[in-house]
Amino acid sequence: MFECEVKNWEGDSVGQKTFELRVAKEETASHIVHRALVRQMTNSRQGTASTKTRSEVRGGGRKPWRQKGTGRARAGSIRSPLWRGGGVIFGPKPRDYNLKMNRKERRLALRTAFASRLDDLIVVEEFSQQFSRPKTKDLVGAIASWGAAADSKTLLILSERSENVYLSARNAKNVKLLIADQLNVYDLLHADKVVVTVSALEKIQEVYSD
Known part of the structure; x- marks a missing residue:
């Protein structure tokens, strides 16, 4: 059982919120x-890096000079890896970096990562109604009043997407917005402060409970 203070739009404490995550x-x-973090980072790799071996480089079919009598080293192709413009030895080739992890393990890791940020967790009341139009300055000011410094990386978690809040957060340099059912380990650990609404916290319990 975890307990957090709940703040309103002005940054004042208005109560306590308890939640439970296994x-x-x-x-x-x-x-x-x-x-889980290594899996997420490696799975985001494209794996499209590719180099050409000596057999794939264009040209080099003719022996550049005769085998003996020139005083130079033996050479069979101008596309040898030893030559400028030649092939690459053991260079990268397209590959799949994906790592597997059981679904239950992934969810357990996500819940554990979220719970580990309890000291940096800020729970706030719903505030989407405060935005009749996108206003980045208002959102940044509210985040500062909740206790997240302007130069710190803030992860904002909502229960559902609000277009005006999304457009307001999009222009904020150090603010990243996520929906409660789209959490990931990297963003949870990368942020200095995690701001979550009451309804988003309830949705996290509901979605990631098993």
Whole structure:
């Protein structure tokens, strides 16, 4: 059971919010979160880097000079890896970097990563109604009043997408907005402060409970 203070739009405390998430045991928590983070980082790699071997480089079919009698080293092709413009030895080729991780493990890692940010977690009331139109300055000011410094990286979690809030957050340099059912380990750990609305916190419990 975790307990957090709830703040309103002006940054004043208006109550407490408790939530419950099943997390990994202390001795295995860092290991499973690390595995999930490595999986996410490697799975985001395109794996399209490619170099040409000596057989794939254009040209080099003719022997550049005769085998003996020139005083120079033996050479069979101008596309040898030893030559400028030649092939590449053991260079990268297209490959799949994807790592597998069980769904239950991924969810456990996500819950554990979220719970580990309890000291940096800021729970706020719904504020989408404050935006009749996009206003980045108002959002940045509100985040500062909630306790997140302007130069710190802030992860803003909402229960559902609000177009005006999304457009306001899009221009903020250090603010990233996510919907509660689209969380990932990297963003949770990368942020200095995590701001979550009450309804988003309830949705996180609902979506990631098992």
